[in-house]
Amino acid sequence: MASTDINSTVETVFRIEQARLIAGLTRMLRDVGLAEELAQDALVTALSEWPASGVPDNPGAWLLAVAKRRAIDRLRRAKMQERKHAEIGRDLDEDRGDDVERRDAALDDDIGDDLLNLIFIACHPVLSPEARAALTLRLIAGLTISEIARAFLSTEPTIAQRITRAKKVLQESGVAYEAPRGEARVLRLASVLEVIYLIFNEGYAATAGDDLVRADLCGEARRLGRILIGVAPDEPEAFGLLALMEIQASRLKARVGADGEAIPLPEQNRAQWDRLLIRRGLEALARAEALGGADGAYALQAAIAACHAHTGRAEDTDWAHIARLYDRLGQIVPSPVIELNRAVAHSMAFGPEAGLALLAPLETEATLRGYLPLYAAKGDFLFRAGRYAEARAAFDKAAGLSRNTAERNFLLKRAAACGPARPVMR
Amino acid sequence: MRVMVMVKATKDSEQGVMPSTELLEAMGKYNEELVKAGIMLSGDGLKPSSQGKRIAFDGPKRSVIDGPFAETRELVAGYWIWEVRDMAEAVEWAKRCPNPMPGPSELEIRPFYEMADFGEAATPEIAERFDRLREDAKKR
Missing domain, CATH: 1.10.8 (Helicase, Ruva Protein; domain 3)
Known part of the structure; x- marks a missing residue:
């Protein structure tokens, strides 16, 4: 050789x-x-x-x-x-022959697994989410510094320094190397899930022109998710997160058009959705629910994604069910962005007026100021309600916020479909 | 990348010889390793080709051929679908597989086509077809 x-x-x-x-x-x-x-x-x-x-x-x-x-x-x-x-x-x-002892330890509310412990350490909340992500990719996924830098659109010295500093923080803060238990374990697991989903979303945000390593972050995150359920097989939210990632990844091919433009979910060619990943996602979701985790934040998001995945044609989507899932998700993890998605689901299930009613309080929300999807949704609701002049103003506002040509053109087209610009009647 | 790892058939597998307890155990352990490494998407064993059928195409003609089929070594007795970083990783994992047959045997690793493989060449027609499909879906 x-x-x-x-x-x-x-x-x-x-x-x-x-x-x-x-x-x-x-x-x-x-x-x-x-x-x-x-x-x-x-x-x-x-x-x-x-x-x-x-x-x-x-x-x-x-x-x-x-x-x-x-x-x-x-x-x-x-x-x-x-x-x-x-x-x-x-x-x-x-x-390494202390397996029996370890299995006993595992029964004793312990994790009994070096790898899971290492994941817990790499994702320790004393570290910033970015540092946790870099350290996890380095130690668990085995990516090189150069690969991590390319994936995060950063430089090698920056990532190397981030990782060195993270290890120093871990050492100096005297982080316990024992497996966390009880309440602490719940918090630490949440931190692990957050990091894996952050890595996934970095990959999901990658565009056609990006380095392949960057898009591969979706694959790395799913691999981490699968490793996690292997070492923590009783954690429903670990299955919920995996389900969410598998189902979202099933649409990776279908969501980009020939010119690299994003294709929204209702218009995607569903024949291009990856059936194998959908099946894996549905299985993971079923497992999360069987473990009593149907109400988990990730499981609920996975259930919403699954609802789309089940549906052969966009117009058959069970929006009432999705609206109910968003209602529940909004109670568990209240956030303006989830509230906006809830408004969209309600508008699809119960009509544009229902959407507008939920949207109204969000317009004064400071965190959503200048948030494009808010105005795009508002334009859509108003358009469907037949309030064309107001719809046009909302689409124009959204287009003005876009930094992406394809997206801006799409919004301007929707604005133009509202008819000629004229003063909003009061 | 996604690969299919095929277990090639042997005289034993074609005769429906069931694996020994030892092999089942070793294979179970190996599968567990694949799952824990996060690379396994799916996998299964196939019955001998005597239970299979072939559909032969010749222009508009179709004829059905009953198994068993000759060329045993070209037949598939089982498969996995893995998600790996590259072929090198797939090769290393395949080398760790216990010999799946009582005698000499073979695994074959084949990467799936990915969107990137089609490149520029196929884009216009495919895009047009997908656009049409999208339009159709909207009309329905």
Whole structure:
């Protein structure tokens, strides 16, 4: 095998093993930064030894053994406190054969899983959401700094610094490396879900001209979501989030037109929706509901997405059901944007006047000032209510807020369809 | 990227020989690994080609051919659909699969076409067709 081939094989194998390797080392060393460094050292050793020896049968165990040896070397050199040294040494000697013990621990309201713990650490609320996202992509998804920088339209030094600082914050804040329990676990899980969805939405926001790595963030987020349900199989909201992402991703192909313009949901060619992802999404949603999580914020959003996914033709959409789901979602996570979506659903289910009634209080909402979708929705409601002059004003206002040519043209077209501009009658 | 990993048929699979308990166990563990790595989308086993049928096309003519079919090595006995970063990752995961058959056997990895593969060349016609479909959908 050519040396470049074997090197890329080593790197691929390392990428597969990396997260579990760092997770195991983090448990032993209680230092995620050091764990990552040792994992990198192990990669360097693999790159120098595997070309001659071949890839070992159990590369994960091999890498862990090398990293452990390095850890012990370093600890000796650093002359750590005797007690700490002994403690860590004991942890390092522990074999991976403590499965029974771990399963017992898992039963004891513990997570009992290094990988889940590492996810909890990377997504720790002491870090900013951006830092959590970068650290999660680095440690769990195994993306390189350069890939993360490209994906977030940032530079390598910025991302490298963000990750270094995040690891420092974790170290200095004395973040506990034990699995969170009870109420703390609920909050920490919410933080994990938030980060995964943030990564997904970064990818979803990518446009046709963007780097593929950026669009691939949707795939990375879904992979993280699947990894999460693998290590936290009793968390309904983890399934709810996965369901939401799978169903949204099922429309990725259908939502972009030939000229790169966005195609709104009702006009998408539903034959292009990815049936496999829809099926996976519906299964994940069913699981979330079976676990008692039908009322979760992600499960409700997934249920709304599922309602569209079930429907063969846009005009058959069960808007009354969607309106009810938005009513519930608005109670659980009140937000002006959800309220706006609720208004749209109500307008589709019960007529434009119902939409306008829900929209009225939002117009004075400070967070929605200059928010384009608010004016686009208002224009649509007014148009459907036959109030063309007012509709035109709303569409014009929305077009003025757009920074995207295709979108602006679409809004101007809708404004023009309202008839000639004339003063609004009072 | 999405790939299909096909388990190629062997004389055993074509005769409907069921896998041993050991193999079932090893395969179960392997599948669990795939799920936990977040790459598995779907997968299943197929019955021998003796239970299959082929539809042969020749111009407007269609004829139905009953199994079993010859060329055992070209037949598919099972498949997975994975979502991986690249072919290299798919290859590494496939290498970790326990030998799915009692004798020598083969896995074949084939990437799915993605929208990007069609590029500029196919855009006008496809776009036009989709536009028409959209129009039709609106009219209905």
